[in-house]
Amino acid sequence: MQKFGGSSVADPESIKRVAKRIVETRKAGNEVVVAVSAMGDTTDELLDLAAQVTPIPGGRELDMLLTAGERISMALLSMAIRGLGVEARSYTGSQAGMITDAQHGKARIVDVTPGRVREALDQGAVAIVAGFQGFNRSTGDITTLGRGGSDTTAVALAAALDADVCEIYTDVDGIFTADPRVVPRAKKLDRITSEEMLELAAAGSKVLYIRAVEYARRHGVTLHVRSSFNNNEGTLVVNPKEGEHVEEPIIAGIAGDLSEGKITVVGVPDKPGKAALIFRTVAKTGANIDMIVQNVSAAATSLTDISFTLPKSEGAVVMQALQSERDEIEFSELLYDDQIGKLALVGAGMRTNAGVTAKLFTALFEAGINIEMISTSEIRISVVTRADILNDAMRIVHSAFELDADQLAVVHGGTGR
Amino acid sequence: MQKFGGSSVADPESIKRVAKRIVETRKAGNEVVVAVSAMGDTTDELLDLAAQVTPIPGGRELDMLLTAGERISMALLSMAIRGLGVEARSYTGSQAGMITDAQHGKARIVDVTPGRVREALDQGAVAIVAGFQGFNRSTGDITTLGRGGSDTTAVALAAALDADVCEIYTDVDGIFTADPRVVPRAKKLDRITSEEMLELAAAGSKVLYIRAVEYARRHGVTLHVRSSFNNNEGTLVVNPKEGEHVEEPIIAGIAGDLSEGKITVVGVPDKPGKAALIFRTVAKTGANIDMIVQNVSAAATSLTDISFTLPKSEGAVVMQALQSERDEIEFSELLYDDQIGKLALVGAGMRTNAGVTAKLFTALFEAGINIEMISTSEIRISVVTRADILNDAMRIVHSAFELDADQLAVVHGGTGR
Numbered sequence: 001m002q003k004f005g006g007s008s009v010a011d012p013e014s015i016k017r018v019a020k021r022i023v024e025t026r027k028a029g030n031e032v033v034v035a036v037s038a039m040g041d042t043t044d045e046l047l048d049l050a051a052q053v054t055p056i057p058g059g060r061e062l063d064m065l066l067t068a069g070e071r072i073s074m075a076l077l078s079m080a081i082r083g084l085g086v087e088a089r090s091y092t093g094s095q096a097g098m099i100t101d102a103q104h105g106k107a108r109i110v111d112v113t114p115g116r117v118r119e120a121l122d123q124g125a126v127a128i129v130a131g132f133q134g135f136n137r138s139t140g141d142i143t144t145l146g147r148g149g150s151d152t153t154a155v156a157l158a159a160a161l162d163a164d165v166c167e168i169y170t171d172v173d174g175i176f177t178a179d180p181r182v183v184p185r186a187k188k189l190d191r192i193t194s195e196e197m198l199e200l201a202a203a204g205s206k207v208l209y210i211r212a213v214e215y216a217r218r219h220g221v222t223l224h225v226r227s228s229f230n231n232n233e234g235t236l237v238v239n240p241k242e243g244e245h246v247e248e249p250i251i252a253g254i255a256g257d258l259s260e261g262k263i264t265v266v267g268v269p270d271k272p273g274k275a276a277l278i279f280r281t282v283a284k285t286g287a288n289i290d291m292i293v294q295n296v297s298a299a300a301t302s303l304t305d306i307s308f309t310l311p312k313s314e315g316a317v318v319m320q321a322l323q324s325e326r327d328e329i330e331f332s333e334l335l336y337d338d339q340i341g342k343l344a345l346v347g348a349g350m351r352t353n354a355g356v357t358a359k360l361f362t363a364l365f366e367a368g369i370n371i372e373m374i375s376t377s378e379i380r381i382s383v384v385t386r387a388d389i390l391n392d393a394m395r396i397v398h399s400a401f402e403l404d405a406d407q408l409a410v411v412h413g414g415t416g417r
Numbered sequence: 418m419q420k421f422g423g424s425s426v427a428d429p430e431s432i433k434r435v436a437k438r439i440v441e442t443r444k445a446g447n448e449v450v451v452a453v454s455a456m457g458d459t460t461d462e463l464l465d466l467a468a469q470v471t472p473i474p475g476g477r478e479l480d481m482l483l484t485a486g487e488r489i490s491m492a493l494l495s496m497a498i499r500g501l502g503v504e505a506r507s508y509t510g511s512q513a514g515m516i517t518d519a520q521h522g523k524a525r526i527v528d529v530t531p532g533r534v535r536e537a538l539d540q541g542a543v544a545i546v547a548g549f550q551g552f553n554r555s556t557g558d559i560t561t562l563g564r565g566g567s568d569t570t571a572v573a574l575a576a577a578l579d580a581d582v583c584e585i586y587t588d589v590d591g592i593f594t595a596d597p598r599v600v601p602r603a604k605k606l607d608r609i610t611s612e613e614m615l616e617l618a619a620a621g622s623k624v625l626y627i628r629a630v631e632y633a634r635r636h637g638v639t640l641h642v643r644s645s646f647n648n649n650e651g652t653l654v655v656n657p658k659e660g661e662h663v664e665e666p667i668i669a670g671i672a673g674d675l676s677e678g679k680i681t682v683v684g685v686p687d688k689p690g691k692a693a694l695i696f697r698t699v700a701k702t703g704a705n706i707d708m709i710v711q712n713v714s715a716a717a718t719s720l721t722d723i724s725f726t727l728p729k730s731e732g733a734v735v736m737q738a739l740q741s742e743r744d745e746i747e748f749s750e751l752l753y754d755d756q757i758g759k760l761a762l763v764g765a766g767m768r769t770n771a772g773v774t775a776k777l778f779t780a781l782f783e784a785g786i787n788i789e790m791i792s793t794s795e796i797r798i799s800v801v802t803r804a805d806i807l808n809d810a811m812r813i814v815h816s817a818f819e820l821d822a823d824q825l826a827v828v829h830g831g832t833g834r
Contacts, residue, residue: 012466015470016470019470049429049489050492050493050496053429053432053433053436053493053497053500054496054497054499054500055500056499056500057496057499057500058495058496058499060506061492061495061496061506061507062492064488064492064495065488065489065492065496067488068485068488068489068492071482071484071488072463072482072485074481075467075478075479075481075482075485076466076467076470076482078475078481079470079471079474079475080470080471082473082474082475082478083470083471083473083474088478089477089478090478090481095557116557140512
């Protein structure tokens with residue numbers, strides 16, 4: 001199973017290059033199934049056309065429109081492979097048996113029935129499958145899987161076809177200990193567990209999408225994240241079995257995230273039910289909140305402050321919702337801070353290795369970097385700093401944990417995905 | 418049933434204009450099904466992409482690629498209608514039940530099962546159907562109907578849904594007595610029989626494709642060819658019932674065609690089997706020959722000449738095939754002439770009206786125009802002239818049969834389809 005993203009098939013020349021790569025894999029004796037995204041900016045161009053026609057396109061019609069993108073790239077890729085003398089057939093999500101629920105724009109896969117793909121493989125053909133798209137049985141309508149959907153397509157097909165490996169081709173060489181554009185001495189990892197990868201993705205790493213990693217983990221699919229621009233080995237995302245002894249590095253990687261803001265509800269009565277009311281109010285907006293910190297209340301006043309982080313895009317709505325419940329919550333003030341940076345340190349080795357937190361704090365303290373919020377999970381420590389020093393903090397922590405490579409990382413263009 | 422061609426939906430503005438028109442029809446109380454072509458030059462752009470990837474794209478993959486075009490236009494049109502407050506749903510050829518045989522690039526419709534379209538109408542929605550595309554049941558593959566396929570989609574759906582009328586929106590005002598770009602005094606016809614329309618289309622008229630007219634005739638669908646740029650009545654293409662008395666004009670229209678060439682096989686022995694051998698040889702190439710003329714053989718030599726016309730694109734192949742059978746056919750010379758023009762005069766009234774041929778010949782003779790070949794059917798007379806005087810001949814014949822309008826026709830841009 002191989003997956004090629006939009007930047008790998010941006011134009012006819014790139015498509016021919018990818019076709020050559022696929023043909024080599026096929027000629028080496030492998031059965032090959034390929035999931036492919038829309039060419040380069042096609043999806044954005046289609047969205048732009050839709051916006052010119054109406055501000056409210058409707059989910060069903062938008063999915064119908066966007067799925068034209070992969071239809072074009074997969075047909076061209078299939079032709080290019082045939083042009084190199086290898087039989088290839090392209091399949092839409094529906095033809096490949098990607099059965100989803102009916103949530104347009106963010107459908108979830110409910111079943112994968114790749115009978116036609118299996119048949120193509122049995123006949124010696126390469127099967128090219130449209131990424132990102134599926135089909136709902138009860139409505140008979142075309143759906144899309146949302147952001148990172150092509151990765152999910154590849155993983156789901158790899159699982160259903162029991163593929164040896166699911167190669168995710170991208171414009172970076174693999175998973176790094178940190179984003180090489182921020183930390184030039186970031187090191188490519190040879191392997192990482194899916195658990196660590198999930199934490200990194202949740203903390204802002206953009207190379208793989210959470211849903212695809214979750215799906216791979218649940219179905220025991222090994223991912224191989226590698227570059228479509230060279231033949232170097234990339235990073236294996238593995239699923240060690242329960243009880244299997246694996247030598248885990250203490251720290252797998254560091255992620256930084258500047259996309260969140262912080263809301264502080266000041267002067268809340270420290271009584272049962274007040275915090276619950278705040279988070280019920282937030283939940284009603286559908287916002288996805290992350291780190292939560294409640295100060296110890298000052299004994300004299302019995303008032304406390306509650307802070308939490310959330311995507312900046314949801315800041316205004318949540319502020320408005322809280323303001324409208326002011327009389328019920330009885331807070332004195334509501335603060336919004338969009339100048340925060342979030343740094344996360346991820347590693348399965350943390351479980352058995354004490355002192356990680358202390359080492360992190362010491363390194364940041366010695367560099368004069370103030371920590372505003374902290375939250376931890378079993379294999380992750382996240383801290384909030386000022387936004388303008390996040391990148392410095394990442395480089396400092398990267399060095400402190402001795403992750404620095406001997407050489408500078410090579411950074412390709414593109415968005416890092 | 419309404420059909421909009423590529424020039425009617427070339428850009429977001431045009432799509433919004435078409436949407437408004439559809440909404441007006443819906444609000445007037447009509448159920449509306451729309452067949453739509455790909456936007457403007459989309460199909461050519463996709464073909465160009467394919468050519469950049471491989472010279473031999475393969476029929477299945479090419480159909481997969483090209484059908485992305487209508488997917489885009491139909492989704493955008495559906496969104497635009499929804500943006501005007503009317504429910505609309507788009508359907509691919511497969512979803513709309515356009516079942517075809519498996520001939521990629523020129524599939525024939527074998528069944529139409531528009532259950533989902535019917536359902537959409539019953540729920541008050543406008544149904545937008547991708548023109549030009551279908552689905553083969555046995556292979557499970559997407560097919561395309563070839564040139565004029567969107568017209569055929571519209572007619573086939575109109576028949577299956579028992580629509581009152583099938584409106585074909587185009588960039589001309591209707592069917593004219595001749596191409597207004599050649600004959601400025603051409604007159605728009607209010608009505609024409611499908612039989613006459615078939616003859617005109619076969620003789621080079623580009624407004625409607627033969628297959629769509631044939632389908633409409635066989636299934637008794639009335640076509641209304643009209644402009645998408647104004648609200649004028651266009652031309653009705655009707656199917657008078659057997660025995661129904663209709664006042665037929667003698668001449669419905671004149672068509673000119675510069676796309677054919679002429680092959681003459683000189684000095685063929687006037688023996689049984691020689692002509693048959695020639696046409697068997699031609700048939701093997703798959704070429705579509707049209708007018709055939711065999712000279713009376715010169716008594717002294719018992720040799721005859723056989724001429725026929727065929728599309729210029731097939732000229733070289735047929736010449737080569739005949740040359741290779743020279744010993745069998747025993748001809749003395751093979752001539753190819755690509756400077757011919759074909760003029761056809763079509764009218765159901767010819768059946769009962771003698772003297773049409775005489776009037777045609779007289780008019781051309783008086784104008785000094787030489788007739789090189791003649792062929793006639795029940796309602797058509799075709800003559801071959803030199804290519805460079807075809808347009809003059811058309812204007813002369815148009816006047817001679819008193820078809821000239823009082824006013825000059827308004828000609829829009831575009832290709833006339």
